[in-house]
Amino acid sequence: MMNGSTGRRSGGRGRVRAASLALGLLAGALTATAAGGSPAAALTPPVAITADDLTTWQTNGIVWSMASGDGVVYAGGTFSTLRPPTAAAGTDEQPALNFAAFDATTGAPTGCSLSFTISSGTATVRALALSPDGETLYAGGQFGAVNGIGVSNIAAIDTDTCTVRNSFKIGVSATVRGLAVTDDTVYLAGDFTTVGGQTRSHFAAVTTGASLLPFTANADEVARAVEVTPDGQNVLLGGDFFRINGTNTHALAVVNATTGQLTKSYPGFIHNNSTVQDITTDATGFYTGNEGTGGGVFDGRIALNLSDFEQRWRDTCLGATQAVAVHSGVLYSGSHAHDCVSMGAFPDQPRKHLLAQSVNDPKLLPWFPDTNDGIGEPVGPRVMTGASGGGRDYLWVGGEFTTVNGKPQQGLTRFADGPDTGAPWVPNVSLSTLTPGRIEVNWQTSFDTDDGELTYRIYKDGSNTPVHTTTGYSVFWDRPQLTWTDTDVAPGETHSYRITASDGVNTSAKSPAQSATVAGSTEAYPARVKADGASLYWRYDEGASTFAHDSSGNLNNGFLRNGPAYRQTPAAIAGPSTAIGFNGSSEYAYSNRLHAAPSRFSLETWIKTTSDRGGKIIGFSNLTQQNSTRYDKHVYMRDDGRLVFGVQSGGSRTVTTSGAYNDGKWHHVVATQGPLGQGMTLYVDGQARASNILVSGNENYPGYWRVGGDNLSGWPNRPTSNFFEGQIDETAVYPTTLSSSQVSAHYALRNG
The missing domain is CATH 2.60.40.10 (Immunoglobulins)
Structure with a gap:
């Protein structure tokens, strides 16, 4: 079960009670199986939370912090009202000034109502954490009063009566962003430089009676996360800092829970332009969510062992991780991940906001509910917490988002372990x-x-x-x-x-x-394509789908994007097959599989167009759902109808036909590159039309085959359009260099 006392920085766990135990892992990821294999399960292990969002009340602003216990979820942030799950913004609202409490099972508000205010500026609740016994909720942020009772950026709430504990009062000079609580100590992280009138730079510890403790872990920059190790001996620190108590350790540190002195430092461990936004733990490890700014930064998650505080794994997805939480051996995270190709996952594309990974393996697991970016910065999810109630475990998510799984839902959502x-x-x-x-x-x-x-x-x-x-x-x-x-x-x-x-x-x-x-008989043209070793062969016979099936036998299928014109006739080749039409602005196809850059290759396709705007016909590039940033090994048409074959080899190397082929007739196009002496050759209608035998290399990067359009910036005689307007048919890619006799033989079979 998920522990119910996680705070904004997962900081509500006490020394007597560690969160997110019962790992229950299954080793390895499942792969395709043959007929007769075990049937699919409702959830693919080790995932134990569904992606189906549940009915949950909404806020009219940003949820920055959450904590939970005894079937109640507490949410803090920058908002002023709540509204029912299906209500549009501005309707059926009830006041809730920067704080609300919810039934973990129903998603509806409880009777606990508190107002966090400030005399000037905007009040916000940035951290929430429950005491181990669940009797006290600690709140941190930027505020000067709770229900009119004066406080200074931190307060303690009696959970039974939903009232401020007057016995807990201490002055904190600036915003509190993180809290962690044990039986007798409250740890703070934030922007402050003094606590109780004494110097404490960004981290501090006070007793549950609000007396400042000698714990000193002074940071030189803002602190964002604080977490106590399950054994209570150490405290995990995260933030923007470069030094703790004068020692170099960027963004992450482990310090003694009593003194604040360094137990483990991490100089150079995290990119200088990256920060730690969140920390959570389980029985054997701790996990960080990281955000970076600028190129080459670190935005993903890190898993570290509690036994030696060394790294277990890290992922390198790009997209500013804001929140992490563990349940049943799975690390769930909130981010706006947009590029995980370095992890063997998706290339740069529209953002995904919720991900899951095994605590023992960074590979992304099949769990993909989603939010939008929303309001504010915006980055989507900002906080996660586990909760239990009614015999079920829940994962609550708060943040800036205004949609969940494509439907309107602001500020809060939740998921369960079933059904x-x-x-x-x-x-x-x-x-x-x-x-x-x-x-x-x-x-x-x-x-x-x-x-x-x-x-x-x-x-x-x-x-x-x-x-x-x-x-x-x-x-x-x-x-x-x-x-x-x-x-x-x-x-x-x-x-x-x-x-x-x-x-x-x-x-x-x-x-x-x-x-x-x-x-009853074999079609001659496709038989020859397959016999000559095509590794990808798209015939475009689909009726209406996103699927370009591969007839080569190598299962190199493709995605058809943005609804091209299907089953165009007459096709390039005689027989029952059809062609596909692209609109010249947004429609194209790309290969499902990421491929290594080929050292030698042949590209083959048929085209028909009358366009005077040119466009890319086929090529190799690094992205799939937007214009690529690396692209070569391609054939494109100029505005005047002439064809260009180009590769990157110490610069842009191209060969160009002397004739134009935008005459509204089907034309057979083949581009080959082989070793020195063969080099580059561009064939049209069975004949070599342009060549350069001295260009034998091309740019080396993993990529995807794309047909119908992609970036052409920087290439000679760049056409008006990146995308091809016209019909395309019988596209094939070969891992070899087709000979001139093979090319002419293919062209000769066009009517057979």
């Missing part, structure tokens, strides 16, 4: 009949916000009994192609197929029926 009610996305299906006497059923694996391993069932010809069942693993940035071949068919027969995806509890609707007629 899981969200069904996976409906699978995208494409059929292929390249082999006589067979129908290949191909589909893009689905996405579920809290399940990676999904079960797929294939239904044939309207039957309600599946003909095939299998499982596969997918996350939102990696939805690999799965394939099943139906051999129980005969040439000339037409059959239809539908597929469902299930997480073991929730099942998607059946996909729209797709039909195909069984071939």
Whole structure:
């Protein structure tokens, strides 16, 4: 169970009670399995919290701090009203001045109402922490009174009566941003330089009777997080600082709980432009959430061992982590992560705000509820806390957001350990009949916000009994192609197929029926493409989906973005296949899989256009959902219709056709690069049209194949548009250099 006494910086844990125990880990991540494997579970272990947001009251401003205990969740921040879960801003509001208390199980306000105010400026509650016995709630921030009773940026609240404890009063000179509480001590972190009239720079400790303790851990910059180790012997410090008590240790330090003297320093451990925003612990480790400013900074999470205070792992996702919390061996975090490619996850793209990782492994787990950035800075989530009630465990999240899972919801949301009610996305299906006497059923694996391993069932010809069942693993940035071949068919027969995806509890609707007629003979053109070793082969026969299925047999499927024009006819090649149309402004395709940069390669596709704005036709680049920052190994069309093949090799190296190809006819385009002596060659309609045998290298970076558009900034004769307007068909990528005879043979098969 999640411990119910976590504060803003997860600081409400006492020495007698450590939070977030019962790790219950399963080793390793699940991978795709064959038919007959174990069915998918409702949640993919070790994830034990669903991504389904629950009905929760809202604030009209930012929630900066939370703590919980005895089935109550306390929230503090910068807000003035609450409103019901479905109410729009400005309607059905009730006063709540920077503080509110909620039933952990229902998400509704309790009877505890406190007003935190200040005589000038804006009052805010930045830290909340419960005493280990749950009888006292400590609040820190920037305020001068609670319910009219004078205080100085810190206060103690009797949780039974919801009143200020007059016995706890001490002056703190500036904002308190973090609190941690034991049986007899309250630790403070913040902007202050004096406490109780004595010098304490950004960290301090007072008794539960509000007497200043000799604990001294003076920092040279703002403190943001404070946490007591489960054994009570040390205190974990986080913030912007570069020195504690004059010793170099940037953003993170471990100090003695009694004296404040350094137990462990971390010089050079965290980037100089990065800070520690939050710290949490479990029985064996502590975990930091980090934010950076500028290029090359550190924005992710770090796991460290409590046994020796050394690093266990760190991730390098970019996107300002603000909050961390542990439940059942999983580290949940709030950030605005936008680039986790260095972690083997998604490249730079629109932000994701809630993530999960095993406490023993930084790999991202399949848990992806989401918020927006919201108001304020804005960065989305700012704080997390665990709570229990009604036999369930909850993860509460507060912050700046105004939507949760795409629906209006401001300031607060919560998730539980069940039930899981969200069904996976409906699978995208494409059929292929390249082999006589067979129908290949191909589909893009689905996405579920809290399940990676999904079960797929294939239904044939309207039957309600599946003909095939299998499982596969997918996350939102990696939805690999799965394939099943139906051999129980005969040439000339037409059959239809539908597929469902299930997480073991929730099942998607059946996909729209797709039909195909069984071939009696082999199509010559695709057979030759496959025989010549294509590693990626997109034929664009999909009806209406995000799926470009790969006919090469290598499962290098693609995503189709922004709804291109499907099933365009006549296609480039005679036969039942169709082409795809791109609008020249936003539509394109990209490969699902991240590829190593090829040292030699061939690109092949067919194009038809009358555009005078040019655009990229095919290329290799580092991003998928926005214009790339690294891009070469590409073919683009100039405004005048001439084609350019370019690579980066000590600068931009290009070859250009003398003729134009924006005449509204289908043209076969092949670009190859091989070793010195072969170099670069650009073929059009079976003939070499431009070459440079001296250019054998290209830029080395992992990337994705993109078709239909991407960045062209800095390239010679850059066209008006980055995106190609026209039809494209039969795109193939080869890990080898096609010979001139192979290229001419492909072109000759266009009518066969």
